Amino acid sequence: MARYTGPKTKIARKFGEAIFGEDKSFEKRNYPPGQHGNAKRRGKKSEYAIQLMEKQKAKYTYGVLERQFRNMFKRARAAQGITGEVLLQLCESRLDNVVYRMGIAPSRSAARQLVSHRHIIVNGELVNIPSYSLKAGDVVAVREKSKSLDVITQSLANSNHVYEWITWNNDTMQGTYVAVPARIQIPENINEQFIVELYSK
Known part of the structure; x- marks a missing residue:
């Protein structure tokens, strides 16, 4: 299976939040991974980078691969309702x-x-x-x-x-x-609108 099996804390640090649940290692170093630690200056992210980050966060959170995620997006877009909300509901179901x-x-x-x-x-x-x-x-x-x-x-x-x-x-x-849960009931910190914008390009 093409699943991510590496260190989960590293991924959590990349997104700046413990997306895999409670993580003591993340609490100690809750800044992005890298050789220079927290001292490295990071430039402003582009719109595309922010959208891509949000999509990757959703994929890692739910443990879904790119092809599966893209297919779910197609189903969400074809369904009635707000596309981003339907996408998260499909993940939740x-x-x-x-x-x-x-x-x-x-x-x-x-x-x-x-x-x-x-x-x-x-x-x-x-x-x-x-x-x-x-x-x-x-x-x-x-x-x-x-x-x-x-x-x-x-x-x-x-x-x-x-x-x-x-x-x-x-x-x-x-x-x-x-x-099926309403968007307000889903506790995951994901901005689904960024994902919709990314796939709509």
Whole structure:
């Protein structure tokens, strides 16, 4: 798989925010990486550079490759509604993202692995495609044989996030993707308008 497997803190420092979640290393050095550290003077970024940075931030945040992201943008542009908002909603409706949001996995990459390794079922059927797009009302659950996995039980024990568009039952280890989230509900710090402008060139 053509996934980024390098140091995540380096990427977080590039964007100036902990896009992969809590990161103690980032807190110590929350400035861009480079030989000269924080002392290096950086010129003003061009409009294109800002737009590209925003697109890369979104791709790294959701763990999506360029071709997948471009295809999602095409779907968003063809759909009704504001293109940038629809794009983020498509990212949020991915199965790996919802598994992460439900607290089943501590990160999106861990969620992607759980889905790929056949630990997750959707509406009673086994689904092992991380990019599987959920619809409102879909029920996501941990497979019966996988409920005792340490990575899942530990993640659920440490999870304290509550999202309005998702319900979760710890006893049955299943939740519902109640509705597509509105833009104001999505907590990610992404300026989707820059991405739309970049792809519209």
